[in-house]
Amino acid sequence: MKPNLTRVTATLAVLATAGALTAACGSGSSDKSLTVWMYPVIADQAASRTYWQQIEKDFEAANSGLDLKIELQPWDNRDQKVATALSGGKGPDVVLLGPDQIPQYVQNGTLAPVDAAVADARSSFLPGALKALSVDGKLYAAPIYHTVTSTLYNKKLLDKAGIKKPPETWDEIRAAAPKLKAAGVATLDYSASPEASLNLNYYPLLWQAGGTVFSPDGKKAAFNSPAGVEALTFLVDLYKSGAIPKSALNNKNVLPDQALGKQQVAMGFTNVPAEVKTAGDAWGADNVVVGLPLRYRKQVGFGLPGGLGVNAKSKNKAKAEAFLRFMIAPERISGLTQASGFLSPRTDVKATGGDASTAKFTEALTYAYPGEPNAAARQVMSLLSAEIQAALTGKKQPKQALDDAAKQADDLLARQR
Amino acid sequence: MTLSTRSRPSAARRPRAGTAPTTGRRSRQARVGLLFVAPMLVLFTLFRLVPTAGAFLLSLTDYKLSGEWSFVGADNYTRLAHEDLFRESLLVTLTYVVVFVPMTVLLSLGTAMLLDRVVWGRGFFRGVFFLPYVTSIVLAAVIWKWIYDAEDGLLNGLLHLVHVGPFDFLGHSGSVLPSIAVTSAWKGFGYSMLILLAGLQSIPRSLDEAAMMDGANAWQRFRHITLPLLRPVLFFVLVIETIQAFQVFDAMYVMTGGGPVRSSYSLVYLLYDTGFKYFDFGYASAIGLTLFAVVLAVSLVQRRFVGRED
Numbered sequence: 001m002k003p004n005l006t007r008v009t010a011t012l013a014v015l016a017t018a019g020a021l022t023a024a025c026g027s028g029s030s031d032k033s034l035t036v037w038m039y040p041v042i043a044d045q046a047a048s049r050t051y052w053q054q055i056e057k058d059f060e061a062a063n064s065g066l067d068l069k070i071e072l073q074p075w076d077n078r079d080q081k082v083a084t085a086l087s088g089g090k091g092p093d094v095v096l097l098g099p100d101q102i103p104q105y106v107q108n109g110t111l112a113p114v115d116a117a118v119a120d121a122r123s124s125f126l127p128g129a130l131k132a133l134s135v136d137g138k139l140y141a142a143p144i145y146h147t148v149t150s151t152l153y154n155k156k157l158l159d160k161a162g163i164k165k166p167p168e169t170w171d172e173i174r175a176a177a178p179k180l181k182a183a184g185v186a187t188l189d190y191s192a193s194p195e196a197s198l199n200l201n202y203y204p205l206l207w208q209a210g211g212t213v214f215s216p217d218g219k220k221a222a223f224n225s226p227a228g229v230e231a232l233t234f235l236v237d238l239y240k241s242g243a244i245p246k247s248a249l250n251n252k253n254v255l256p257d258q259a260l261g262k263q264q265v266a267m268g269f270t271n272v273p274a275e276v277k278t279a280g281d282a283w284g285a286d287n288v289v290v291g292l293p294l295r296y297r298k299q300v301g302f303g304l305p306g307g308l309g310v311n312a313k314s315k316n317k318a319k320a321e322a323f324l325r326f327m328i329a330p331e332r333i334s335g336l337t338q339a340s341g342f343l344s345p346r347t348d349v350k351a352t353g354g355d356a357s358t359a360k361f362t363e364a365l366t367y368a369y370p371g372e373p374n375a376a377a378r379q380v381m382s383l384l385s386a387e388i389q390a391a392l393t394g395k396k397q398p399k400q401a402l403d404d405a406a407k408q409a410d411d412l413l414a415r416q417r
Numbered sequence: 418m419t420l421s422t423r424s425r426p427s428a429a430r431r432p433r434a435g436t437a438p439t440t441g442r443r444s445r446q447a448r449v450g451l452l453f454v455a456p457m458l459v460l461f462t463l464f465r466l467v468p469t470a471g472a473f474l475l476s477l478t479d480y481k482l483s484g485e486w487s488f489v490g491a492d493n494y495t496r497l498a499h500e501d502l503f504r505e506s507l508l509v510t511l512t513y514v515v516v517f518v519p520m521t522v523l524l525s526l527g528t529a530m531l532l533d534r535v536v537w538g539r540g541f542f543r544g545v546f547f548l549p550y551v552t553s554i555v556l557a558a559v560i561w562k563w564i565y566d567a568e569d570g571l572l573n574g575l576l577h578l579v580h581v582g583p584f585d586f587l588g589h590s591g592s593v594l595p596s597i598a599v600t601s602a603w604k605g606f607g608y609s610m611l612i613l614l615a616g617l618q619s620i621p622r623s624l625d626e627a628a629m630m631d632g633a634n635a636w637q638r639f640r641h642i643t644l645p646l647l648r649p650v651l652f653f654v655l656v657i658e659t660i661q662a663f664q665v666f667d668a669m670y671v672m673t674g675g676g677p678v679r680s681s682y683s684l685v686y687l688l689y690d691t692g693f694k695y696f697d698f699g700y701a702s703a704i705g706l707t708l709f710a711v712v713l714a715v716s717l718v719q720r721r722f723v724g725r726e727d
Contacts, residue, residue: 080693108482195674246567249588390678
């Protein structure tokens with residue numbers, strides 16, 4: 001974790017050397033083997049191992065003579081490891097990717113399109129899932145699961161404040177805030193740490209207000225629109241009044257560490273299905289209520305597909321595509337949905353939980369928006385996060401903060417063209 | 418540990434007539450000595466010098482993830498000079514160094530002097546003070562983040578008992594760097610303390626006792642005997658702590674994510690983001706090399722003023 005100067009410069013230099021030496025060498029797998037990098041989509045380690053070992057056996061049985069190696073990687077430093085591997089030409093043949101990673105890798109020429117692998121099943125996928133994993137009309141990852149976020153309420157705290165109906169809109173949140181304050185708790189959980197993804201914080205509010213992060217051509221920042229200012233003002237007002245807890249400044253979207261997990265705040269608005277159990281363990285299962293994504297001008301929640309991408313330097317592209325076809329088959333999607341608790345990216349495969357919260361999250365999928373793919377998305381998040389903090393702490397007015405961030409973002413986007 | 422090299426008497430270096438066997442023996446000894454240091458020399462060259470040279474070359478390129486690259490000359494350095502974020506993170510780093518280094522050195526020196534005087538249980542206390550050093554910085558940062566928490570932190574809990582606060586230690590630009598510096602100092606002072614303790618114990622007691630008999634008070638003995646004799650060790654500690662301070666990253670990453678409003682966004686944090694979040698490897702290398710130059714310059718200044726031999 002500690003990137004001291006020597007280690008960081010050394011890694012950068014190794015990257016350069018590896019890239020230069022192996023640019024034309026192809027991926028590390030031999031012709032008879034296929035390497036896949038998978039991540040803890042199934043949170044339970046033992047269950048994850050069992051599931052992927054079975055996938056290995058089943059795929060090898062269907063493709064005799066091929067050795068499938070599914071390597072289970074941690075989420076930590078995922079980008080760093082994938083970038084290093086792809087850069088060195090020694091990466092896996094297939095890797096699990098999210099929509100926010102894909103534009104940068106496509107720009108760098110390290111991913112191959114996978115349209116052919118999903119051609120037969122294209123109409124069975126949620127259109128939004130395919131769009132999210134595409135760049136310039138080409139699909140770069142085959143969707144195998146879909147995440148979704150929605151509201152999560154602490155019924156005990158709402159009851160304590162005498163609130164019978166959980167707040168579902170911005171106006172209802174504003175109205176609930178004084179009652180909850182009188183009951184000694186905050187209203188809305190928020191993570192303003194620069195390390196927290198804005199997809200789980202400011203962006204859903206921006207989208208609900210009708211705004212976008214980027215202009216339609218992706219070449220300019222658009223978050224400083226009136227909708228953006230409205231969303232940030234909403235946050236700032238709540239923060240100033242204590243309806244968003246002060247600890248929000250350093251929160252990183254980790255439920256148990258946050259005020260929501262510690263029962264100091266009544267609701268979250270970008271919570272994932274797995275957090276229902278975490279919250280239930282802390283608050284008591286009866287106190288956990290799942291709602292639909294918040295509503296303002298629009299009802300939008302963040303949710304994105306996870307897909308399998310193919311290394312552009314893979315020597316086994318045909319076999320990699322065969323693996324993708326194998327993984328997007330309804331029976332595999334159903335199995336992964338069951339094992340992981342995530343939702344299905346296919347309209348012909350339904351989630352299997354059967355309880356009220358699973359049903360609610362499945363309904364929330366209708367409002368899921370995967371964000372706006374842009375090669376500079378992460379840099380823009382970093383510089384915008386700092387300005388959002390400036391607005392929350394009163395150093396700048398919301399409009400000024402967003403304008404300053406937009407100016408920096410425009411410079412960055414111009415440099416990348 | 419040898420902190421300074423005394424020059425040999427010049428006569429020893431001059432070849433004299435009739436000393437051929439001695440010269441031959443010396444030459445053999447030199448070869449044997451070289452053989453002993455060769456493995457370290459090879460490793461140092463491979464894993465320190467070559468990567469540093471590689472990073473320098475990388476800093477002159479626009480290097481893409483796919484392995485494609487183009488030579489851009491000093492463009493990355495020119496961009497650095499005009500980048501507000503670089504200036505901001507450099508200022509944050511320098512401020513942190515100014516806060517952290519004196520705090521850690523004084524804490525280390527203070528505890529080392531206390532331990533030097535403790536007769537009973539010195540080993541126990543030395544172990545206790547050293548314990549944080551072997552703790553993971555991530556773990557330490559998580560614990561201190563809770564201690565500083567604005568809502569239910571230990572520190573605010575204690576302050577509440579005396580009707581003070583609450584303070585958002587990590588949420589204000591004025592208090593965030595000192596708060597992180599306290600965490601890092603707590604975590605790291607044990608190492609410097611041990612080195613300073615060894616230095617203190619190597620000072621002959623007779624000097625102190627003689628000064629005491631001459632009527633020197635505690636401060637005078639410290640100022641005119643302990644401090645001058647401790648200076649080589651103190652210089653070493655100062656250099657090590659300064660380098661560590663310039664490389665601060667982990668505590669900031671865990672405790673604040675560089676906030677609020679980049680008040681704790683250090684140069685290494687910028688380097689990390691640039692290289693591993695944005696994959697701008699050439700520019701990241703330029704940041705690394707610039708940081709190296711700054712650390713080197715500061716170390717030379719320290720050597721000039723603290724490390725000189727009278």
